[in-house]
Amino acid sequence: MTLTKHKVNFVILDSLRGLAALYVCIAHARGLMWVGMKEYLIDHPFSTWQLSDYFLAAIMASTKLSAEFVIFFFVLSGFSIAHSLSGGSKYLDFIRKRGLRLYPTYLLGLVWAGIVLFIVRAYRPEYFTGELNESHILFERFQNSNNYFTIKEMVNNLIYNPNTKSIIAPYWSLVYEVIFYLLAPFFVLNLRWYGIISALLFVFGFFVPTEITVVNYFFNYNFYFCIGIFAYKYLDQVKNYASKMSNSVVIVSSIMAMIVMVVLESIKPNIKISMLISATLSVFLIANILQKDLRLRFMEKIGGYSYTLYATHFQTILLLILILDLSGVLNVDDMNNPFLWIIAVPITVVVAFLFYLVSERPVKNYLNRLRRS
Numbered sequence: 001m002t003l004t005k006h007k008v009n010f011v012i013l014d015s016l017r018g019l020a021a022l023y024v025c026i027a028h029a030r031g032l033m034w035v036g037m038k039e040y041l042i043d044h045p046f047s048t049w050q051l052s053d054y055f056l057a058a059i060m061a062s063t064k065l066s067a068e069f070v071i072f073f074f075v076l077s078g079f080s081i082a083h084s085l086s087g088g089s090k091y092l093d094f095i096r097k098r099g100l101r102l103y104p105t106y107l108l109g110l111v112w113a114g115i116v117l118f119i120v121r122a123y124r125p126e127y128f129t130g131e132l133n134e135s136h137i138l139f140e141r142f143q144n145s146n147n148y149f150t151i152k153e154m155v156n157n158l159i160y161n162p163n164t165k166s167i168i169a170p171y172w173s174l175v176y177e178v179i180f181y182l183l184a185p186f187f188v189l190n191l192r193w194y195g196i197i198s199a200l201l202f203v204f205g206f207f208v209p210t211e212i213t214v215v216n217y218f219f220n221y222n223f224y225f226c227i228g229i230f231a232y233k234y235l236d237q238v239k240n241y242a243s244k245m246s247n248s249v250v251i252v253s254s255i256m257a258m259i260v261m262v263v264l265e266s267i268k269p270n271i272k273i274s275m276l277i278s279a280t281l282s283v284f285l286i287a288n289i290l291q292k293d294l295r296l297r298f299m300e301k302i303g304g305y306s307y308t309l310y311a312t313h314f315q316t317i318l319l320l321i322l323i324l325d326l327s328g329v330l331n332v333d334d335m336n337n338p339f340l341w342i343i344a345v346p347i348t349v350v351v352a353f354l355f356y357l358v359s360e361r362p363v364k365n366y367l368n369r370l371r372r373s
Contacts, residue, residue, distance in 0.1 A: 003085060003086035003188055003191070006083070006232065010080070011300060012290060012295065013303075014303030015289065015294075015295070015303055016303065017073070017302075017303035017306040018299035018301070019072070019299050020073055020076075021313075022299070023069045026345055027066035028066060028317060029341040029345055029348070030341045031064070031137060032138050032317050032318070032341070033317070033321060033337075034335050034338055034340070035334070037061070040056070043336075061265075064262070064265055065278075067269075067275070068261050068265070068274055068278035069278070071224050071275050071278040074173075074176070074180075074224040075225070075279050075286075076228060076286070077177060078224070078226060078231070079228040079229070079231050079232045080228075081181065081225075082229040085188045086232075091185045100363055100366070100367060105308050106171075108311065109315070110168065112316075112355070113167050114148065114149065116316075116319045117149075120318065120322050124322060124326075127142040127143075128146055141167050142167065142318075145163075145167045160178050162174075167314060167315060168314070168315075170310060170311075174311075180221075187226075187229070195226060198222055198226040199223065201222065227279045231282075231283045231287075238286075239291040245288065253284065257281045260277060261274045261277050264277075304356075305352060305360055305361070307360060308352045309348065309356075312348070312355050317344050320344050
């Protein structure tokens with residue numbers, strides 16, 4: 001079973017990358033700058049709820065699917081890499097281009113995290129000591145960043161072994177992306193066996209402890225990359241199914257999938273079934289937007305620098321929290337303002353675009369020149 005190269009407009013697919021990256025920013029902004037449901041119920045017992053409480057609960061529930069939207073990235077990565085490898089790229093050439101594409105922005109994110117930590121420690125050292133609300137994930141991230149500037153942790157960060165409990169928490173997914181890129185050229189040599197083995201490992205993963213990164217990759221996350229590869233392999237077939245669906249069916253089906261994921265996430269965080277629904281939804285949307293040439297221009301623009309946005313947004317949110325704390329706008333002890341987090345979203349998008357101009361865009365332009373030559 002081999003890969004046939006398809007003609008794909010990846011600019012259209014950028015809208016899905018933009019959607020996923022923007023949602024992750026929203027989820028992290030809400031999670032870092034406002035309380036969760038457990039804390040909210042302490043001050044607002046369910047028996048006292050009014051209409052406004054149900055509205056706020058809906059916001060909390062609908063902004064907690066960050067892991068599910070990372071699965072979007074994994075499926076899209078599998079799809080994109082399948083396209084790249086369908087041309088028969090040599091292994092070292094493929095790895096070199098992937099490294100050039102990813103590492104400068106990754107390094108920028110590490111530097112940005114260091115700058116943010118330096119600033120925060122200068123103005124609010126108590127963030128790192130446990131003097132404040134230790135139960136809030138915000139201060140947990142800072143306390144777990146105390147070793148960020150040690151030689152051991154800096155080396156680990158540089159070789160894609162980051163401390164994902166620190167302020168570079170979102171980098172957990174980048175580790176799995178790198179593992180996939182290193183192995184993908186071998187996977188596509190025999191897609192039939194790759195698909196069978198990936199599915200079996202995923203099923204066994206329901207019963208295997210997956211605390212170790214490499215084990216977790218093979219028994220869990222590899223399957224989502226595999227779905228992306230096979231979505232590319234059978235692109236004509238999935239687009240044919242998509243052609244039979246109206247736009248209203250696409251929208252309603254997507255909303256229903258989101259609702260189911262929210263319910264599952266509320267019952268048990270990071271449940272595999274919810275991740276599978278997300279992966280299925282990813283393929284569903286890929287097929288539909290390609291088949292129907294659906295354009296979401298704003299999301300396409302964000303998708304163009306979604307990697308930079310993903311690599312820098314968490315640090316930007318933390319710096320914004322410091323600024324709001326110093327100005328007296330935000331009370332970091334209780335995080336009781338239900339709407340303040342919203343301002344973080346456009347700020348992270350703008351900051352990421354500025355970083356994109358000096359890191360990711362020059363690299364993309366260089367690689368485009370290589371392809372043309």
